[in-house]
Amino acid sequence: MSIITATDTIAKSQYSHYNNKVAISRATSEPAFVRRLLISIVLLFLGVFLIVPLLAVFTEALRHGFATYFAAISDANALAAMKLTLIAALIAVPLNVVFGVSAAWAIAKFEFKGKSILITLIDLPFAVSPVIAGLIYILIFGMQGWFGSYLFDHDIKIIFAIPGIVLATIFVTFPFVARELIPLMQAQGKDEEEAGLVLGASGWQILWRITYPNIKWGLLYGVILTNARAMGEFGAVSAVSGHIIGMTNTLPLHVEILYADHQLAAAFAVASLLALLAIVTLILKTFIEWRVAQNAIHNESI
Amino acid sequence: MSTNKYILPGFNLSLGYTILYLSLIVLIPLSAAFIKTAELSFSEFWEVVSAPRVVASYKLTFGASLIAALINAIFGLLTAWVLVRYKFPGKKILDALVDLPFALPTAVAGITLATIYSAHGWIGAWLEPHGIKVASTPLGVIVALTFIGLPFVVRTVQPVLEDLEAETEEAAASLGANRWQAFSKIVFPAIWPALLTGFSLAFARAIGEYGSVIFIAGNLPFVSEITPLIIYIKLDEHEYAQATAVAVVMLVISFLLLFAINGLQWWLNRRNTSSH
Numbered sequence: 001m002s003i004i005t006a007t008d009t010i011a012k013s014q015y016s017h018y019n020n021k022v023a024i025s026r027a028t029s030e031p032a033f034v035r036r037l038l039i040s041i042v043l044l045f046l047g048v049f050l051i052v053p054l055l056a057v058f059t060e061a062l063r064h065g066f067a068t069y070f071a072a073i074s075d076a077n078a079l080a081a082m083k084l085t086l087i088a089a090l091i092a093v094p095l096n097v098v099f100g101v102s103a104a105w106a107i108a109k110f111e112f113k114g115k116s117i118l119i120t121l122i123d124l125p126f127a128v129s130p131v132i133a134g135l136i137y138i139l140i141f142g143m144q145g146w147f148g149s150y151l152f153d154h155d156i157k158i159i160f161a162i163p164g165i166v167l168a169t170i171f172v173t174f175p176f177v178a179r180e181l182i183p184l185m186q187a188q189g190k191d192e193e194e195a196g197l198v199l200g201a202s203g204w205q206i207l208w209r210i211t212y213p214n215i216k217w218g219l220l221y222g223v224i225l226t227n228a229r230a231m232g233e234f235g236a237v238s239a240v241s242g243h244i245i246g247m248t249n250t251l252p253l254h255v256e257i258l259y260a261d262h263q264l265a266a267a268f269a270v271a272s273l274l275a276l277l278a279i280v281t282l283i284l285k286t287f288i289e290w291r292v293a294q295n296a297i298h299n300e301s302i
Numbered sequence: 303m304s305t306n307k308y309i310l311p312g313f314n315l316s317l318g319y320t321i322l323y324l325s326l327i328v329l330i331p332l333s334a335a336f337i338k339t340a341e342l343s344f345s346e347f348w349e350v351v352s353a354p355r356v357v358a359s360y361k362l363t364f365g366a367s368l369i370a371a372l373i374n375a376i377f378g379l380l381t382a383w384v385l386v387r388y389k390f391p392g393k394k395i396l397d398a399l400v401d402l403p404f405a406l407p408t409a410v411a412g413i414t415l416a417t418i419y420s421a422h423g424w425i426g427a428w429l430e431p432h433g434i435k436v437a438s439t440p441l442g443v444i445v446a447l448t449f450i451g452l453p454f455v456v457r458t459v460q461p462v463l464e465d466l467e468a469e470t471e472e473a474a475a476s477l478g479a480n481r482w483q484a485f486s487k488i489v490f491p492a493i494w495p496a497l498l499t500g501f502s503l504a505f506a507r508a509i510g511e512y513g514s515v516i517f518i519a520g521n522l523p524f525v526s527e528i529t530p531l532i533i534y535i536k537l538d539e540h541e542y543a544q545a546t547a548v549a550v551v552m553l554v555i556s557f558l559l560l561f562a563i564n565g566l567q568w569w570l571n572r573r574n575t576s577s578h
Contacts (some may be wrong), residue, residue: 038380271414
């Protein structure tokens with residue numbers, strides 16, 4: 001990108017005293033009207049598909065004023081849903097982080113047969129419909145499932161209870177940390193870790209002192225994406241939750257119930273909390289990308 | 303298997319844990335779907351998965367996903383191009399916003415799109431007098447699937463465009479090529495594999511999508527009912543074997559698609575490394 005910007009600036013300074021025709025014939029850019037047309041098309045497309053929906057969430061949420069808004073988000077059932085959403089994310093995210101680091105370590109630092117199959121298998125949950133993710137846990141832990149009668153006899157509830165919601169959340173967010181870390185750790189190679197080993201570092205010291213500083217931004221990126229998906233998951237959680245208000249409702253399910261009940265302002269008020277989470281996620285993501293770019297420039301200048 | 307491949311510690315532990323966790327969370331539960339389907343005889347299975355209402359849902363799900371992925375291929379390429387090549391105010395914010403469909407919970411997207419495109423909504427009220435109905439039609443399904451697939455093409459094409467060196471295009475221009483020739487002969491061949499990958503990812507994501515679709519779709523059988531919803535309805539009716547049969551059809555198609563995408567990636571990596 002910097003090369004293009006640089007040639008742009010040079011071209012502009014060189015040709016500024018010529019007429020437009022010369023500027024248009026610049027080798028690697030389009031005529032001004034084409035550029036304006038393309039930018040307008042993209043602005044229209046992103047405006048309709050991204051900006052209008054984002055504005056609509058907050059407009060609808062505040063349609064009946066702040067009092068209704070705060071009443072909706074401080075409602076006991078909304079608070080219970082918030083709590084459950086946090087619990088599910090607090091369990092799912094760390095488990096998938098441990099898995100992601102472990103999978104990336106094995107795949108990036110070692111050669112073994114079947115590696116590409118393993119990578120594809122890690123991607124599987126991405127290709128599985130969330131409803132199917134819920135279905136498979138019902139087949140195992142539901143009343144007529146594999147462990148149904150055992151769980152019933154021992155009074156353990158998984159489906160239509162919190163463990164089922166946590167499991168479904170883990171499934172749908174399964175690949176994200178691993179997908180971020182595998183290419184990153186593959187690109188970094190294993191020279192630094194091997195140097196540490198030669199100097200007498202233990203395995204955990206290598207992981208903590210050498211690998212972790214190299215991957216921390218990628219890891220954080222993965223954690224943020226996983227968290228956003230964990231807190232926002234709908235289809236899979238909906239299938240296993242049973243929609244018991246105040247008990248097995250997460251925030252997205254609470255939004256659905258309010259919407260189905262025609263309490264639009266309340267539904268959008270709760271939805272706006274999730275939209276804020278999405279905005280914070282995007283800001284953090286942009287910040288991390290900026291930090292990584294800064295680090296890259298810093299490293300190049302050394 | 304020379305020993306120097308295994309200098310670093312933790313191979314057995316990390317691979318072992320990876321396979322154990324993968325099996326417990328993903329592989330064994332997914333196998334349950336295939337085992338459950340075995341409870342049905344083949345004719346029973348066929349009757350469920352080829353029922354007219356289910357077939358109508360496949361057509362809608364795959365047709366709308368394909369159209370949405372095509373829309374995203376065209377506009378995603380344009381978006382990536384504009385974000386990489388041009389300067390305009392607000393570009394950085396738009397760039398960050400491209401990931402919104404990935405970060406915004408699908409239920410939120412669902413109720414928002416349903417509201418915007420309803421007869422009294424911001425866009426719906428404007429389209430309705432022109433005879434275009436979006437809510438409760440297949441068009442609504444396409445709108446929702448376009449929304450959730452939006453980041454994929456942009457994010458796969460963008461880095462390739464950024465890495466593209468200006469020299470080849472300059473050479474083309476100095477040899478007398480016009481901008482369109484430079485694009486179609488130089489730029490496009492370099493980015494089409496990324497474009498195809500982004501298209502497939504958007505398509506794969508759209509096929510399974512549930513939350514953002516069901517609110518705007520209105521879910522009329524034979525008209526705007528997607529396959530994941532059919533599975534959900536059968537689950538709700540405790541028809542587990544039937545729900546699983548339809549799920550298996552979707553799983554097989556999704557898996558084939560995923561293997562095709564990963565095969566494409568592998569082929570591209572190999573091509574890239576061999577060309578350098």
